[in-house]
Amino acid sequence: MRMQGKNVIVTGGASGIGLASIERCLEEGASAVIADLEGSEGAVRAAELDGKHGGRCLFKVCDVTDTAQVDRLFEESVAELGSVDAVFNNAGIGGITPSDEVTDEEFLRIIDINLNGVFRVARAALRVMYRQGSGSIVNCASILGMVGQSQTAAYTAAKGGVVNMTRTLGIEAAPKGVRVNGIGPGYIDTPLLAALDEELLQGLIRMHPIGRLGRSEEVANAFLFLASDEASFITGTTLMVDGGFTAGKS
Template structure:
């Protein structure tokens, strides 16, 4: 069920913890929700059922965002079915913990493709219509490791830092067209991506966090929604850390 009379948000990586929470947050605000997935479309089933039961207009799309052709085809299909995309949330991402000397070329290219090339391609695809309408919001989901770097996560930290650079550069380029581009940099969040962290590691991270807890997906979703709201209309090119104070500055 779709409706062209609602503002529309495209959330990439909607099957993950942050993506799902973001979808719920925008749905509560009356948005039409475009749920993107690729390898884990089946995990969207309960969210789709909830939206259907509550008459939330939505659409599911599947694409490998590291493939530019698939991305442009996906965005064209969304625009044909739902109209303009008002908000883009570049949330899709993968992580890997490995010594840099053990990372293969294929693993590096995969990380680069999903976490940086993908957001770049989706921005390229949605921007012409946003520029034409002189309106739009783009929120990229980076990481605190993109701000500080992390040992044993060199590829992940590198591409997330690149996403911050993309955010800042793009904000300058499309600001005159009335489009805001911002970034959230989550800390340790209770999501499936972090489910394999040993409890001892989580405890150590909590001890280093001034707010003395790990984050939850809704913490990040609320920040994302704020950056897409009218209240944040004069904010662009910024990186908002959602990390409980673990990284300050």
């Protein structure tokens, strides 16, 4: 039970990678907070998991573009659980538009959620963890934080920023007992990708030397490792969970 007695917050926790991470933490003995937008499936998922895991799962409404909501998430979680030991900074959105057609509004929205939102959550987590003298923050970056891809200027700018911000926060927080790392998922097998036509789907698969798409639980396992004491000498790095995507072409 690698997370026994620890309290975990996962933003964007109502579905996909976030929900898989919540489930893995609960299986490993943690109490977990699903943080997601109002109107998401978060409340339903939390109720299901709370019943399955003996009252160890909560849902909190949180829009990462709203500083007040982010701060309240941590205040309420500490009040109810007593501490916040690990955070998966996972909330984010995609965006594919030719760069010459991207509007200011679209570009800034992607940056505000995928980069500014990650900072807002990390800042709130650091304030709690500094008082505790311990904690682990894991930021969700992407393969596109390491390499470029056509028509994703805002997304790659945000995720590249997450990778380098993770380095900086890792250095800054280390003397205070807090570790900050990142995860860079490749393309993950989700219902969204399943909706692609077969040619596009096979094209994505071929980009991964392992020869398949990733699974949400594989990213969740990486989070679990980085959040746990098993990763006690790891900070400021981004672990790629990408089937070899960023290693280069064969």
